[in-house]
Amino acid sequence: MVTHHPDTRLLNEFASGSLPLAQSVAISVHLHFCDHCKRQVKALQDMGAQMFDTLEPAEVDDSLLDSVLNHLDDEAPLTYQSKASDVDSDESPVLVQRLMNGDYQDLQWSRINKALQIARLRTGDPKHEFALYHIKAGGSIPLHTHKGTELTLVLEGSFSDEEGVYQQGDFLMRDAEDQHTPTASKTADCICIGVLDAPIRFKPWNYRLLNPFLQLQAS
C-alpha cells in the first residue's frame, strides 16, 4: 500500500501544468499506484475547470470558427495515448516503459558501485535529470547531497532511509540540506525513479569520478 505522497504544492503544480516535465512524470507514475492522489488530482482539475468556466470570455473572430470548420474533416493525427495500465500486472507503468524504449534490461546501466547502477532516461526536460536507480538487495546508495530537490519514486522492491520505509509507489521529496543513505530491503532489489534538479554529489571522493552526472555536466 502506498503511504508516502506528494505534497500540496506538487499536486497543484502538477494538475495546473506548471510542474516541470521530469517531475510531472514522477507524479504521474505515483498516480498509477495511488488511487488516493488520483482522486485529489481529479478534484483539482474540477477546481481548475471552475476557474476556466468563470474566466472573462475573450473575443473570438468569426473567421476562427470558419477556419476550424474547414478542418473538421481532416484526418485526426494518430495518437497512441497510454491508458492507465493495471496496477496488479507485473509490468512497469506504461509511461516508464515508453521512456525506457523497452524494459529494464534494454537500458544502458552505469555501475556506480557493487550495489548501485544508474540509467539515465531522456525526458526532454532541460533542467532536470531523470534516472532509474537499481539498488541490489541489502545495498545502499552512498551518502550524498544535492542542490535543489530530489524526487524519488519506488518502482520495484522497497528501500529505507534514516526516516522511513518506502514501498512500491511511494513518493518522497528531499531538499538540498537532507543527507540520506537509502538502503534496499534485504529480500529484493529495488528500482526507483530519481528526479534531480541539479547534479547529484556523492560524499566519498572516489565516487565523484564514477558519477555519470558529473560527466554529463562537463559535456
Add this chain to the structure above:
Amino acid sequence: MSELPPEDDPEMQAAQPSRTPGPNIQVNAEGKRDDEWSQCLQVIAQERDRAAFGRLFKHFAPLVKAFAMSGSPLAASHADELVQEVMLKVWQKADGYNPRKAAASTWIYTIARNCRTDMYRRLQKFDTPLAAEDIWVEQEEEEPFVAVQQRRNAARVREMLTQLPQEQAQILAKVYMEGKSHSEVAEDLQLPLGTVKSRVRLAMQKLQIMTDQR
C-alpha cells in the same frame, strides 16, 4: 462523521457555517447547467453534428482564448492557434468523452491545459518524446458509485471555490489560469514562498482536497 479537524484559524471558522446547505441542490443546479454541454458533446460525437459543434464553439472558444491569454506571454501570442488546436481536438476526441466521468467543462479544460502545456514546450523547442496526454493519463472507468460520489465532490469544489477569501482565490487563479509555479506566484505578489504555500493549503482545506496531506 466530522468534516474537518478543529482549526484555530479564524478564516476557517468563518467558512464553516456556509458549507452544508443541501448538497443535493448544489449537485442538481450544477448538473443541469452542465448537462446542456454534456449532451451537446454527445450529439457531436454520435451524429458529427456541425451545428452543435458551432454552438459549443461559440461558448467555449472565448474561454479557451481567455485561458491562452492568461498564460505565459509566449503562449499568449499564439492564442488563436491554441483555440483552433483545442477546438479541433474537441471535435476529434468527442467520442472519448464520458459524461459520467467528467463535466463537459472539465473535459474541455483539461484539453486546453494539455494543449497549452504542449504548445509552450514546443515554442521553447523542448525535444521530448512525451506529450501532455502521456502524463495526464485518462483514468479508467470508476465504479458507478464512485463516479456519482466524484460528481458530487466536483459540484462541492465548484461551489466552495466561489467562497474562498480573495487572497487564496487569487493565488489559485495564478497557479491554474496563468500556469505559474508557487515560486513564480510568490515573486509576482512579492510574498514569501511559505505564505503562498500556506494560503494554498488553507484553500485546500476549505475545498476538502488533500486534507490529510502536507
